[in-house]
Each structure stands twice: as C-alpha cells, then as structure tokens.
Amino acid sequence: MSTKPVLVPASETAISRRGFFMKLGILFNGLAAAVVAVPIVGFLFSAITRGRANGYLSWVQLGKVADFPEGETRLATFRNPYVMPTDGKTADTACWVRHIAGEQFQVFAINCAHLGCPVRWFQQSGLFMCPCHGGAYYSDGSRASGPPERGLFEYPYKIENGLVTIQAGELPTPGAAMAALTGEKPTCA
C-alpha cells in the first residue's frame, strides 16, 4: 500500500495566489472607474454647477427709456447672455416692460408663474392672460385668478445711460433661483 499524498482542500479563508490577484484586479478596476468617474460626473453636472454662483446671470439692455411710453406695458426681447452655438432663435427671450413713471419700471418674465406658458398683455382690460391653463394677472403682475399661486416673475432692473437694463439669463420657474434672487415670495391669494 503506497501512501498517496492527501489533497488538503485550501481553507476558505486562505488566499491563493490567483485569488489574490483577482481581488487586486477588482480593486485596480474600481480605482480606474473612480478616476474616470470624477470628470464624467463633473461633465454631466456642469449645467448645475456653473450656475451656482449665479454664473448664468448678467445685465442685458432692453432699449432706451423713451422706447417704453409712460403708463404702458410693452413687449421687449433680448438675447440670453449665456449662448451656445447651436441655440439659434431659442436664445432670444421676450419680456413685458411696464413703465410706471419716470425711472420706475416693472419688467415681467413672459413665463406664466403656473407652468411657464407665454402670457399676453391685454391693455384694454389691464390683464395678463395665459393661454394654457387660464392664469390671469393684474397690470402690476400680481395674481388675479386661475391656477398660479403667485404673481408674475420680475427681473431686477436698473436705468443706465438712459437704457432699461435687466438682470437675466435663466428661465424663471416657480421653484427656481430667480424667485429667491428677486426676494419675491409667493403672493397670498
């Protein structure tokens, strides 16, 4: 009877050479993934991070004060300050300029404070009306009726060298930074 060497199964906790290299391989791949993930995530979220310090906002000119007769509300358009080459006409934006008196203005975003549809000004009844879900606002932008929970969004403005200038650059939405920026709170119904 010859004694055969008994094959002792490697204990489950013992690490074989190949097992070690496989684990090292996984670790190495994880490291590579983490290194590549940083720029990928940075790229994916660049649209958010850029705007963090209001990087999208700047002052844009709407026109001469004289272009906006006192006591009237007129449509003005401007080119968004932050533009990409493929934007085309979509970077153009409209807004309503209400010249109250002297250097007193109100510049309203075109977007309804409900869901962003373009509101239209009706001089005769002194109302802004929205064609989508039926929101209506008074001439000073405050909510008149319908589903909006607040008044129209207002751009901060200043008069510089006889030009009406507004701080713009971001689509105003009910929850967006815009409202916080202008210090507006939802008007009480």
Added chain:
Amino acid sequence: MRMMITRIGQWFDFRLQLAAPVREMAEHPVPRNTASWWYVFGSAALVVFILQLVTGILLALVYVPSGAEAWSSLQALNHAVTLGWFVRAMHGWGSNFMVAIVLIHMVQVFLFGAYKFPRELTWTIGVFLLLMTLGMAFSGQVLRFDQDAYWGLGIGASIASRVPILGPAIVRLMLGGPIIAGATLSRFFTLHVFVIPGLLIGCVCLHVLMVLKLGINEWPMPGRIVKRATYMSDYHELTKKNGAPFVPYAIWKDMFFAAFIILAVAACALYFGPFGPTGRPDPTIIQTAPKPDYFFLWLYALLSLLPPSLETPALLIGPVVVIAGLLLLPFLSGEGEKSWKRRPIAVLTVMMIAITLGTFTHLAGYTPWSPHMSAWSGDPVPEQFIHGTTALERQGALIFQVKQCRNCHSLGETGGQRGPSLDSVAVRLTQDQLIRQVIQGGGNMPAYGKNLSPAETTALVAFLETLHPKGQTPAHDAARDVALGDEKPVVQP
C-alpha cells in the same frame, strides 16, 4: 439546389448552434385556449416598436438635433426629401399606436390576472416598459422642435422646479443649461435615440424571454385559484398534456394582427400626414397656445382643474404613488383568482381609470378653462342681445367686448368658457351684485375696479341687466326697493 441550401444551412448551424433552441422556442407548447385574439397585443407592441426603430433610424438620416436647425430639417423632411413626410407620419402615428397598444396590453394582462405567480417580474419589467414608452413619447415630442415642444419643455421645467430643495438643480440638468435652448434639444435627442431605446431593447428582450421561459398565461377560469405550491404542476398539465405548439397553432393570430396594425399605421400616415412641426421654436413669438400630444392631454386637463394648493403635492406625490402601486401589485396579490369574472374591484378600477382619463382627454380637446385670446375681437355680440336696447345698454355691450370680457364669458354659445355663460346672468345676479362682481371680482374672476370708470361700469351693468330670457324676470333686491322708496310691483311671468 435544395441539397446546396441544406448544406449551407448546416455549415452555418454547426458554427452558430442556433437552430435547435429556435425550433424549441417556436414549438414550445402553449395552453390551447390562449390561441385567442385577446393574446395578440403584446406581440403587436413589439412589432410597432420595431417599426419605430426602423422609421426612427430613417429619420435620423436627415434630422439635425440642433436648436438652430432642427425645425428647418423637419421642414426639409416634410417638403424637400422624397417621402420624408411619409416616414415622419409613420413614426408619429407609430408612437400613438404604440402608447395605445401598450396600454391595451397592460389592461388585458391585468384583467386576465397574468401578473400573478410566477409572472411577477414580467409585470414589473412591463411597468418599466410602459414608463419608457411614455418617456419616448414625451422626448419624441421635444425632438419635433416647434412651439409646442418649446413651451412643453417650459411646462416640464416648471413641474420639475417644484421638487423641494433639488428643484432648480433638476431644471438645469433637464435643460442642460439656464434656458430651453440647443443643449436641451441635444440631451433629449440623446435620451430619445440612445438611452431609452437601449434600455427598451434590453427590457423587451427580458420581458419576451420570461414569457417564453415561464409560458404564456393560461386563459383564466373562474374558480381556478393560483397557489404557489401547485401552480407549476397545474400549468404543466395544461401545456405538456393538453397544449399545442405555439407555431403554428397560436402564432397566426399574432401575425394577422401585427400586419393589420402596420397597415393601420400606414393608412393613418397616408391619410392624416405627419404631425407638425407647428411654428418655429422662437420664444419671442408669444401668440401661441401650446398643447401636448394626445397621450398627455389628460395631464394638461388635470393641471388646469386641480385647486392651486393641491397641484404641487399631486404632481410630486401622485406619480410616486401610481408607479409604486403598479410595481407592488403582483406582490400584493400574487395568488388567488385570475378571472375578471371574480374580480369586480379590478374591473371597476380599470373602468374608473379609463373613464377619468377619457373625460380629461375630452375636456383637453376644447380647454374650457383657457381664455379665448381673440374672442373679444373675433366673436361679435349676437344680434338678439342688442336688439331693442337703449343707447346706454349698447354702450355697455361695447365695453363688454372691448374689455375682453368675452375671452372668458360666452354669449349665445360663442366666446370663452372660463367663466359662466352670461346669456341669463341678470336672472342670477341683482344690479348691486353685478356691480360688486365687476369691480371686485372674486370666484376666480379678476377685479376690474381699476380698469373701468364709473360711467363704464354703469353702462356695462346696464347691458348685463338685459341678459335674461324672455318671460323671466331679472333678479332684483326687494329690500333695496323698499329702502329707496321706489317699490315696483312684482311681475308675474
């Protein structure tokens, strides 16, 4: 010749090893009563999906996903490229058909209890397939980069912005920047052409694989209860002992229906043509009343009709509850009756949802909640309301038009429907009430106090007081008559 083909076939199969599994798949036995016209919707959805892939790739040959050029490239497809209009129409109608067929398939699966053990995961993946189909529908509407797409994105952004804390960040991520522009279109193009179709193809493969592995759901019989312990052997009995091979026993109905659907899509495309594009996506053109495509019309109606205070919670919590409910369904009722004849709540739920969605969609077809922007200048006051009026009342009718009252109130069936019809308003409101309502507004009507001079208000109310049917006396305040000492005899109609 035949020998030659056989040998070539054998050469390939020796290397591919596919013939045996494909034959096994085709000839797998199915319960005899599943060879029914009720079982054709799943395969029809798959066929329409393949049609969408083909027509989508064809469109991508010409379409330019650039904010500046997308609209023009769609015009080129419609007018300059041979049969471009037809491929666009096929893709557009294909999407409508796909949403509809997927929904019908889901209802059928639900009513036939097919989501119960052991097909829970098939249902779960099906729910994701439905969500992805809707995602394709919405992103496809964005790629048709016109006014509706532009303002539709604005609505999407406004909804997303209401998410607490993260709202503004989600909006920027969705738009790819601060505004709806070129970057927005590019990312919806990526979603519509790469991300969602990739996920869809993967999930469709899993979905179909599971149907093949677990077997098609047997025709539900009242009283045949699903039990985890016995179901597999019962099903084995139905298929192995009494079943019939899927090909050709059941498949011919799928094939007939698929061909019918493809022809129906082509017929709609031929007859109705492509969808849009509507106006150029230029945000400075504000004379537009954007509307979503038909499968989101119910949502459009819901957003108009919900009370403002309920809107944000409903928008943010509603979808979570609905999706969670759909995903949990097979885990909450994985056993028991399959037949719709013994599941009245299931049938009522489907009916209620269908009626609700149908009603909302119908309402969104004529948007009674929106002011008619051109009613004041376009719809004249019907003649019968002016006939025999005094100068003051006629002046009031003029003010009624000029102050855009018509945009929200109808007279003689024309005008807006936002507010009540005023054909018989004088019967409902006294003179004082009319004045108060006009000046102070209320009940969803803006106040006109600042915009009407006293003379205008007097004339307007004088006109409104004439609006009552013949033979019906206008409302009047008896106490006021007494107080002012000009008591009138009450007219008996």
